[in-house]
Every structure is written in C-alpha cells, then in structure tokens.
Amino acid sequence: MGEFELLAEIRKRLPAPGPHVRLGSGDDAAIVVPNRATATSVDALVDGVHFRRERASLAQIGRKALAAALSDLAAMGAAPGEAYVVLGVPGDLDEAGCLELLDGMVEVAAETETTLAGGDVTRAPGLTVAVTVVGHADDPGDLIRRDGARPGDLLVVTGELGAAAAGLLLLDHDDRHTGGSAEAALIARQLEPRARLEAGQALARAGATAMIDVSDGLGGDAVHLARASGVHLEIDADTLPLAAGVAEVAAASGCDPLELGIGGGEDYELLATLPPAALDRAAAGVGEAEGLTLTAIGRVDAGDGVEIRLPGGGNAAPGGFDQLG
Amino acid sequence: MGEFELLAEIRKRLPAPGPHVRLGSGDDAAIVVPNRATATSVDALVDGVHFRRERASLAQIGRKALAAALSDLAAMGAAPGEAYVVLGVPGDLDEAGCLELLDGMVEVAAETETTLAGGDVTRAPGLTVAVTVVGHADDPGDLIRRDGARPGDLLVVTGELGAAAAGLLLLDHDDRHTGGSAEAALIARQLEPRARLEAGQALARAGATAMIDVSDGLGGDAVHLARASGVHLEIDADTLPLAAGVAEVAAASGCDPLELGIGGGEDYELLATLPPAALDRAAAGVGEAEGLTLTAIGRVDAGDGVEIRLPGGGNAAPGGFDQLG
Numbered sequence: 001m002g003e004f005e006l007l008a009e010i011r012k013r014l015p016a017p018g019p020h021v022r023l024g025s026g027d028d029a030a031i032v033v034p035n036r037a038t039a040t041s042v043d044a045l046v047d048g049v050h051f052r053r054e055r056a057s058l059a060q061i062g063r064k065a066l067a068a069a070l071s072d073l074a075a076m077g078a079a080p081g082e083a084y085v086v087l088g089v090p091g092d093l094d095e096a097g098c099l100e101l102l103d104g105m106v107e108v109a110a111e112t113e114t115t116l117a118g119g120d121v122t123r124a125p126g127l128t129v130a131v132t133v134v135g136h137a138d139d140p141g142d143l144i145r146r147d148g149a150r151p152g153d154l155l156v157v158t159g160e161l162g163a164a165a166a167g168l169l170l171l172d173h174d175d176r177h178t179g180g181s182a183e184a185a186l187i188a189r190q191l192e193p194r195a196r197l198e199a200g201q202a203l204a205r206a207g208a209t210a211m212i213d214v215s216d217g218l219g220g221d222a223v224h225l226a227r228a229s230g231v232h233l234e235i236d237a238d239t240l241p242l243a244a245g246v247a248e249v250a251a252a253s254g255c256d257p258l259e260l261g262i263g264g265g266e267d268y269e270l271l272a273t274l275p276p277a278a279l280d281r282a283a284a285g286v287g288e289a290e291g292l293t294l295t296a297i298g299r300v301d302a303g304d305g306v307e308i309r310l311p312g313g314g315n316a317a318p319g320g321f322d323q324l325g
Numbered sequence: 326m327g328e329f330e331l332l333a334e335i336r337k338r339l340p341a342p343g344p345h346v347r348l349g350s351g352d353d354a355a356i357v358v359p360n361r362a363t364a365t366s367v368d369a370l371v372d373g374v375h376f377r378r379e380r381a382s383l384a385q386i387g388r389k390a391l392a393a394a395l396s397d398l399a400a401m402g403a404a405p406g407e408a409y410v411v412l413g414v415p416g417d418l419d420e421a422g423c424l425e426l427l428d429g430m431v432e433v434a435a436e437t438e439t440t441l442a443g444g445d446v447t448r449a450p451g452l453t454v455a456v457t458v459v460g461h462a463d464d465p466g467d468l469i470r471r472d473g474a475r476p477g478d479l480l481v482v483t484g485e486l487g488a489a490a491a492g493l494l495l496l497d498h499d500d501r502h503t504g505g506s507a508e509a510a511l512i513a514r515q516l517e518p519r520a521r522l523e524a525g526q527a528l529a530r531a532g533a534t535a536m537i538d539v540s541d542g543l544g545g546d547a548v549h550l551a552r553a554s555g556v557h558l559e560i561d562a563d564t565l566p567l568a569a570g571v572a573e574v575a576a577a578s579g580c581d582p583l584e585l586g587i588g589g590g591e592d593y594e595l596l597a598t599l600p601p602a603a604l605d606r607a608a609a610g611v612g613e614a615e616g617l618t619l620t621a622i623g624r625v626d627a628g629d630g631v632e633i634r635l636p637g638g639g640n641a642a643p644g645g646f647d648q649l650g
Contacts, residue, residue, distance in 0.1 A: 023470060026553075027401075028364075028397040028400040029364035029398060031465050032363045036358060037358055038359060040409060041354035043445055046450075050447070073353075073354060075353040086367055086369040086411070086455040088413075088453060123371065124371045124450075125449075126451070130411040
C-alpha cells in the first residue's frame with residue numbers, strides 16, 4: 001500500500017464532517033466556515049519521549065494524541081471543531097498499525113464531535129503524531145486566556161489529580177501494584193486521558209477569568225498562569241482532590257501522594273480562576289456537563305509566584321517535591 | 326536551555342501578528358478572528374525523507390517547510406494567514422540550530438505576511454518540521470478546489486517547470502554541473518521554493534475552475550486533478566514551460582528534459598483549469614501579482630485520465646518517463 005492508497009483508506013474511515021466543514025480531507029486544504037473566533041493549538045507526541053509503543057496499544061496512542069491536543073481547546077473554553085494530523089511512520093509500523101492508531105483517533109473524534117479534516121502521512125525514524133486542533137467560539141472574548149486572573153479570584157480545578165502520574169508509576173514498576181480496585185482506572189488515566197471540553201465551556205460561561213490545562217503538573221501549570229496574569233497564587237495542598245488509589249501507589253513508591261498531585265503531569269484537568277460569586281454556577285455547570293467535581297484549591301492575590309501550603313504547615317515548590325530544599 | 330526557555334527565545338523572534346490574530350503564541354491556543362471561510366492544510370518534512378541536513382542549511386529547511394505548506398493555500402486561492410509549527414529536534418541539533426531553522430521560517434512568514442501563531446517543540450529521533458497553515462477567504466465559494474474542471478476548460482500552469490528536479494540532480498551529482506549560469510537558480514528552486522500565493526489568488530479571481538499545486542510532479546498532480554473533477558486532461562508536452570538550464574542538466578544526466586518537467590516534483594507552481602475566455606485576465610493577473618508567466622499547456626475533455634502528447638507524436642505516462650513502456 002503506497003501513501004495515496006493509505007490516505008484513501010484513511011479517508012474511508014473518517015466520520016461525516018461537522019457543521020463548520022465545507023470540504024474535508026482530500027484536496028489541497030480543508031475549507032471551514034467558522035463562527036467569529038477560532039482557537040488553534042498544535043501538540044506532538046513522539047515515541048520514546050511522550051509514550052512508549054510497547055506500553056500502549058496503537059489505538060491508545062491515537063486516542064491520547066488527539067485528546068492531549070483537544071485539552072488545549074478545553075482550556076480556552078472553545079467548542080471542538082477540526083483536527084489535522086501528521087503521522088510520521090517508522091519502518092516497523094505497517095499499514096494495519098497506522099489504521100489501528102487512526103481508529104483510536106477516530107473514536108475520540110466521534111466522542112468529542114471533532115472532524116478529522118486533513119493530514120499528512122510520511123516516513124519517519126520514530127512514530128510521531130502531531131495534531132493541530134481548531135475550536136470555535138461566537139466571539140474572541142468568549143475564549144479564556146491565561147492572563148485574566150485577578151486578585152480576589154478563587155483558584156479551582158476540575159476532577160481529580162495525580163491519577164495519570166500514579167498510572168505511569170504502575171506501568172513503569174510491576175512491583176508497585178497493590179491489587180487495589182482503582183489501579184485500572186489510574187492506568188486508563190495515563191493511557192487514555194480525556195479532554196475536559198464541556199467542563200471548559202461551562203467554566204467559560206460561568207465567568208472564568210483565566211484557565212489552563214494541567215498537562216505539565218498542577219504546580220508548573222499554576223506557575224504559567226500566575227506569570228501570564230501577573231498575580232500570586234496560593235494553593236492549599238490539603239484541598240487538592242487526589243484521585244482514588246493515588247495514596248496507595250504513592251505509598252508503594254515511597255513518595256508523598258501530594259508529589260503526584262502537584263508534580264505529576266498529564267491529568268488534563270482544568271485549572272481556572274474565577275470570582276467567588278461565580279463558584280456555585282461554575283461547579284453546577286461542570287457537574288452537569290461532565291459529571292466532574294469542581295474544587296476550590298486556593299486563591300489569587302496581588303504579587304507573583306505560586307505558594308503551596310502543605311497540611312503540616314510548610315510550603316512545597318510548585319515544581320513538586322523534587323525541588324524542595 | 327530548556328524547552329520553556331527555547332520557546333521564550335522563539336517568541337522574541339516572531340514578527341508582530343497579522344490582522345486576524347487576537348492572541349498569538351504563548352497561551353493554550355491562538356485566538357484568530359477569520360473572515361467567513363478558512364483553508365487549512367498540514368505538511369511535514371522529515372530529515373532523510375524530504376531533505377538532507379548535510380545538503381541544505383537549517384534556515385533553508387525552515388524556509389522550505391513553511392513554503393511547501395503555504396503552497397497548498399496558494400492552490401486554494403487563499404490569502405495566507407497563520408502557521409503553527411511542530412519542531413522535532415534530534416540530539417545533535419542544539420538551540421542555536423533550532424533558532425537558525427526558525428529564522429528561515431520567519432523570513433518566509435514576513436515575505437508572505439503569515440503569522441507564526443503557535444507551535445510545539447519536542448525531542449525526536451530525526452529532525453522533523455510539521456507546519457499547519459490557515460488561509461483566509463471572504464467566502465467558501467472563493468476557494469478553488471480540485472474538483473471543478475469542466476470539459477472545454479483550458480489547462481494552465483504558472484511559471485516554469487523542472488527546475489526543482491534539475492536542482493536536485495545538481496545537488497545529488499557533482500559531475501553533472503555544466504557551469505551554466507542557470508545552475509544556482511535551479512538549486513535555489515530545490516532548496517528555497519516559493520509558494521505562488523499571489524498567483525493563486527489572481528487565478529481564483531480570474532475564474533479558475535480547479536487548481537492544485539505541482540508538488541508531486543506535473544503528471545501526477547494532473548492525475549489528481551482529473552480524478553477529482555471526473556474529466557480527461559490532455560497535455561501538449563511541447564508547450565511545457567521548462568526552466569532555463571533544465572535541458573542542460575537533463576543532457577548531462579542522460580535523460581529527456583521533459584522527464585524533469587513532467588515527472589519532477591517540488592516546483593510548487595500552480596496547475597489550474599479555466600474557461601478559455603478567462604485566460605487573458607488570468608495571465609495578466611498572475612503577471613501583475615508575481616511577474617510569472619501563465620502558460621496554456623492543454624485542455625479539459627469529458628472522460629477520465631491524463632494524456633501527455635509528446636512532440637514526436639507519442640504519449641508519455643503522467644508519472645513521467647519512468648513509466649513508459
């Protein structure tokens with residue numbers, strides 16, 4: 001099967017295009033009729049850097065590549081629109097493997113009503129998946145940036161933290177399995193994360209002033225948000241919503257559960273700021289949209305930097321416990 | 326220099342964003358306010374597949390990656406808007422090298438008024454540059470697809486053919502240099518192609534019915550256009566506008582110059598169909614916009630497939646002379 005035949009086979013598997021798409025894959029470019037504003041982001045996953053082929057199925061790699069890209073749209077409060085995919089294919093991945101990866105991506109596209117509107121397939125020395133996603137909004141002012149946090153705002157986070165990092169520990173270390181019932185869910189959070197697209201739109205509607213997705217780790221992403229907004233963030237570590245099973249995996253690994261919750265990346269939850277009066281509406285919206293909790297974990301002050309108050313009374317560095325003196 | 330520092334350095338080098346861009350690189354996503362329609366395409370270049378690092382400067386690789394992506398927008402008749410770049414960086418490419426590559430891309434962005442609005446930098450086993458480009462149009466009907474060619478239309482091509490293939494032969498074979506004055510220009514066409522963005526918009530305004538860029542080679546791209554439009558294309562080989570010096574390089578290589586003109590890829594000229602009455606306006610528009618010639622090289626009939634009539638009276642296969650019986 002040559003490149004053109006593979007592309008033809010890929011096109012056959014694509015679901016029907018969404019309402020904005022006038023011309024999908026197969027021409028020089030896709031034609032889209034947006035609303036007044038778009039949010040566009042690109043994200044790449046490379047074998048050996050962001051995933052390991054021996055640990056995840058090809059369908060899971062496809063799912064994660066699209067979900068990780070869509071998470072950036074969630075963090076803008078955008079409605080998902082189109083995705084454009086570059087697949088770099090190494091010599092040991094055959095066409096059936098490419099299609100299995102694509103099938104995982106098509107599943108996430110269908111779940112999120114995202115149109116796979118174009119792409120490029122090329123040989124590459126290692127499996128590479130780069131995904132550009134375009135989201136839509138009625139107005140550019142409806143999209144939530146990182147730079148709008150104001151002193152007095154609350155800091156909130158969707159869902160639960162530390163799950164993806166705990167799942168990675170379980171995948172990396174066979175000896176840390178505790179047999180707990182939550183382990184499969186933790187591994188799924190690592191291998192098949194979900195973009196909080198509906199929660200992001202609910203937070204935007206409720207009046208979020210700044211938002212970012214938790215991809216690098218809560219502490220690091222809080223630093224990005226604080227820096228962009230020019231504010232100080234104070235986080236109460238004892239309020240962090242750690243996922244079920246994180247404490248057990250941390251114990252088996254000899255680390256503090258908060259290390260996974262603060263320093264662990266790839267949870268793809270949303271970290272947002274909003275006025276205190278908007279909290280109830282935001283929590284209700286996030287719960288209705290995705291059945292997720294919304295937890296107030298801190299507050300915004302004038303100043304700069306991020307301070308994480310530990311239950312015992314000390315402070316943790318935002319980068320996680322590794323950086324503690 | 327870590328990833329975040331490199332990204333900060335990259336952002337410093339970006340020119341001011343264009344009129345559609347409300348928020349450029351640095352947040353979860355760029356915010357853009359399009360006109361009524363967008364054209365979006367993605368294109369990836371990989372070391373050892375699409376270029377060789379030992380043959381091209383890093384700036385040239387950056388230039389070509391963006392130009393090749395923009396060529397797809399040219400083929401839609403879209404005005405260039407934004408580009409989003411994934412840079413996969415191997416261990417032997419340092420930060421200075423990344424910035425040199427980016428500088429090449431910034432040059433092309435400035436020349437074409439394209440905004441580099443986002444990106445992702447990651448480690449990778451081989452240098453990989455994936456570029457997503459978004460172009461703008463006032464209306465989706467203004468964008469020219471591959472599928473609109475009608476019997477009775479003329480087939481036209483911008484500029485000159487065979488230059489990039491001849492340049493590649495010169496780069497590949499030191500012994501084929503003839504010392505002719507055109508050689509540097511041929512090599513430049515291979516290493517630093519230009520997207521015919523203004524010519525594409527001029528052809529769209531003049532009433533082009535179908536359009537594609539010549540990236541795979543005139544013959545192969547004609548097949549794509551014929552298949553999408555459901556028509557037969559007849560090309561008169563003796564009308565093909567071969568670039569200066571192509572005949573000499575072909576002679577030194579022991580091949581027919583038409584082989585380079587028909588089978589050689591990466592010229593990034595535009596192949597279009599239009600009603601005969603639109604030819605003069607189209608040629609004037611292309612000439613005014615970019616100083617390029619527009620050459621009628623054949624016609625559209627009912628039927629299917631592509632027929633290339635050779636000067637001597639025979640036919641060539643669209644894939645080039647390699648496929649001739």
